[in-house]
Amino acid sequence: xxxxxxxxxxxxxxxxxxxxDERGFFARTFGRREFAEHGLATEIAQANTAFNxxxxxxxxxxxxxxxxxEAKLVRCTRGAVYDVIVDLRRDSPAFTRWVxxxxxxxxxxxxxxxxxFAHGYxxxxxxxxxxxxxxxxxxxxxxxxxxxxxxAFGIDWPEVAERTINERDRTWPDFSPASAGA
Numbered sequence: 001x002x003x004x005x006x007x008x009x010x011x012x013x014x015x016x017x018x019x020x021d022e023r024g025f026f027a028r029t030f031g032r033r034e035f036a037e038h039g040l041a042t043e044i045a046q047a048n049t050a051f052n053x054x055x056x057x058x059x060x061x062x063x064x065x066x067x068x069x070e071a072k073l074v075r076c077t078r079g080a081v082y083d084v085i086v087d088l089r090r091d092s093p094a095f096t097r098w099v100x101x102x103x104x105x106x107x108x109x110x111x112x113x114x115x116x117f118a119h120g121y122x123x124x125x126x127x128x129x130x131x132x133x134x135x136x137x138x139x140x141x142x143x144x145x146x147x148x149x150x151x152a153f154g155i156d157w158p159e160v161a162e163r164t165i166n167e168r169d170r171t172w173p174d175f176s177p178a179s180a181g182a
Contacts, residue, residue, distance in 0.1 A: 001028060003038050003112075006101070008087045008094045010114035012038065013101050014073075018108070029075065029110065030133065040112055041071035041135040048132040052079075052123045056160035060120015060169060061086060061146045068142035069115035071135040076103035079128025081121040082158050086146065088180045089116035096177070098155050103130070118146050120169075122157055147172040 002015040016027035032042045050059065061084070064070050074083060083103050087094040101111055102124070113119045121130065148155065148165065152175040 001031065001034055003034070006085075006099045008085065008097060008099055008117075009092060010039070010112075011085055011087075011099065011117065012040070012112040014110040014112055016108045016110075027108065029108075030073065041115070043135050044133050045070075045137045046134040048134065049077075050130045050132070052128045052130075052164075053126065054162075054164055055123050055126050055128075056162050057128070057164040058120065058122045058148055058157070058169065060084070061118035061148055061172075062120060063088060063116070063118045063144050063146075064136065064139060064142040065144050066142075068136055068139040070138075071115050072113040072119060073110055073133040074103065074113060074119070074121075075108070075110040075131050076105055077129050077131050078105050079123060079125040080104040080106075081123055081128060081130060083111050083121040084119070084155055084157075085111070085113050086118040086153055086155070087116070088118055088146070090177070090180050092116070095180070096153060096175075098153050100156075120148055122160070122163070124158065145169065145172045146175050150175045 018025040086098040
């Protein structure tokens with residue numbers, strides 16, 4: 001695995017080292033030792049999969065409030081996504097900054113989302129699936145979000161003919177720095 005820091009402290013794009021032969025390839029997608037060497041969470045509490053029927057489906061921007069903050073390792077296993085994270089750690093020099101990466105089944109890259117970040121993505125193809133490894137169990141009472149189009153962040157999402165977003169993600173309130181992480 002190759003770890004490439006993304007310009008937000010603690011956020012990484014992790015690229016696979018593929019060993020290829022006539023059968024296809026083999027690659028490690030998680031190694032406790034390598035993650036610990038980069039200061040990343042090594043505890044896996046939960047694994048999730050999300051399937052999205054249509055291109056233009058937007059999920060996010062989600063996070064869990066203290067004391068249930070979670071780190072995520074996100075990989076696209078089918079199709080492609082434009083994946084976005086926003087630093088909501090009040091004491092971070094990158095507070096409210098965002099970065100994006102393209103995760104595809106073909107490139108196999110993974111996004112490491114540190115605790116204290118909001119996360120979301122928009123599908124770039126029909127029938128897209130993502131897989132998540134989570135450092136904490138989901139706690140419904142700690143579930144929070146920021147709106148995907150909140151001007152406080154100015155996220156530059158890809159244009160699509162039709163965007164699918166559920167009611168909750170469409171109606172998060174305007175971001176308030178005072179409530180970040182709460």
